[in-house]
Amino acid sequence: MAYAYRVYDQQGVYFVTFTVHQWVDVFTRRAYSDILLENLRYCQQHKGLKIYVIIVT
Numbered sequence: 291m292a293y294a295y296r297v298y299d300q301q302g303v304y305f306v307t308f309t310v311h312q313w314v315d316v317f318t319r320r321a322y323s324d325i326l327l328e329n330l331r332y333c334q335q336h337k338g339l340k341i342y343v344i345i346v347t
Contacts, residue, residue: 303342 333339
């Protein structure tokens with residue numbers, strides 16, 4: 291599945307959504323959230339990932 295979706299326009303903005311296997315509580319367990327954040331930081335530093343956060347109230 292890693293090659294099912296490719297980014298062709300490196301300057302484009304993309305909406306990404308995730309699913310969690312067996313509803314693992316990723317954001318309430320520190321160990322899981324640390325792994326997720328570590329990987330996002332890696333992609334920011336080494337792959338040019340930019341993250342935009344939209345907060346809807």
